[in-house]
Amino acid sequence: MLQCRLAPLGVFRHRGAPGHPCKVSRDQRRVDLCEVVLAAVAERRAAAGRFFGISHPEGNRISYISEGMFIAELDGRPVGTVDAHIDKNRTEKKGFLGGPAVFPELRRKGIGTALAEKAYKSFKQRGMESVQATITNKNKVGQLFLEKFGFNQVRVFSLMRRSLSDIPNRIGESESAELIAIGKTEDEIKLCNRLHNEAFKEHYNFRAHTLEETRYFICNLNEFGALTYGYFALIDKKPVGYLTYGINTEDNKYHNKKCGFLYALGVLKEFRREGIATKLMLESMDFLKSNGMEEVELVVDETNPTEAIKLYEKLGFKVVENRFFYQKNLT
Secondary structure, three states, X not given: OOEEEEOHHHOEEEEXXXXXXXXXXXXXXXXXXXXHHHHXXXXXXXXXXXXXXXXXXXXXXXXXXXXXXXXXXXXXXXXXXXXXXXXXXXXXXXXXXXXXXXXXXXXXXXXXXXXXXXXXXXXXXXXXXXXXXXXXXXXXXXXXXXXXXXXXXXXXEEXXXXXXXXOOOOOOOOOOOEEEEOOOOHHHHXXXXXXXXXXXXXXXXOOOOOHHHHHHHHHHHHHHOEEEEEEEEEEOOEEEEEEEEEEEHHHHHHXXXXXXXXXXXXXXXXXXXXXXXXXXXXXXXXXHXXXXXXXXXXXXXXXXXXXXXXXXXXXXXXXXXXXXXXXXXXX
């Protein structure tokens, strides 16, 4: 176990083997190095055919606060990073742990432990009462790491996938629902925001999206290689649901695949079980297939109050990975 101490100038320093100090800092000039470390670690894990990371679900840049980003340096070079993320729009005093991520050859030397402890201290200093982390079922070492620090599993989400070679039809989709494409006008952005917040308010970890966040998602994700599309569902000209989906061109290129993704599907409570969601999904899958995609993926909460996983199974989706949500009390 590394011995830790606070050094002058706010630098968090801890020592492993003699002559090999490792320090964790939050110098704003080093913030960009976090992405360098994460990219390097992820690339090494991907090359080995393994899954990377303990991550948080709050990836929206609009609500992001970089104050909790720390990197570990060994002999003057970055070797690991952690993100003690706080969502500035969330009233619940819960933080989200991203990482720690450490170069594979330097693991089990206490660097990850020191990063995690620094993250917890940062959360406490900023008034958080609990912290949440997410990890895949295939990362057994990461699960043990979280459990060692007192995290308990609270939720299971599933990554599901299906081929687009044989899209079904006439399986209960609504005949009365009219689908129209989601555009980028202010009225359409406001409508998408309203439908999302109403349809998802019963869901785990729900926090109402701001209009700015919805606008960013619809209009700006293409800056990062993600093409975003969507449909509104109307019954008698009244908007009752929506679905957003897309193609991450950068991810597809990196992994040499042709896969689309269904981002969010929401139907107002009083209009559920009428085939509206089925119609939205079939239409989006047809679009993805016509644009060269061979597969489609989505993520679902296994205990979603709408029992959405049953719909996805009916449509031929299979679970390919589980994502465990862990939580730790800080009080």
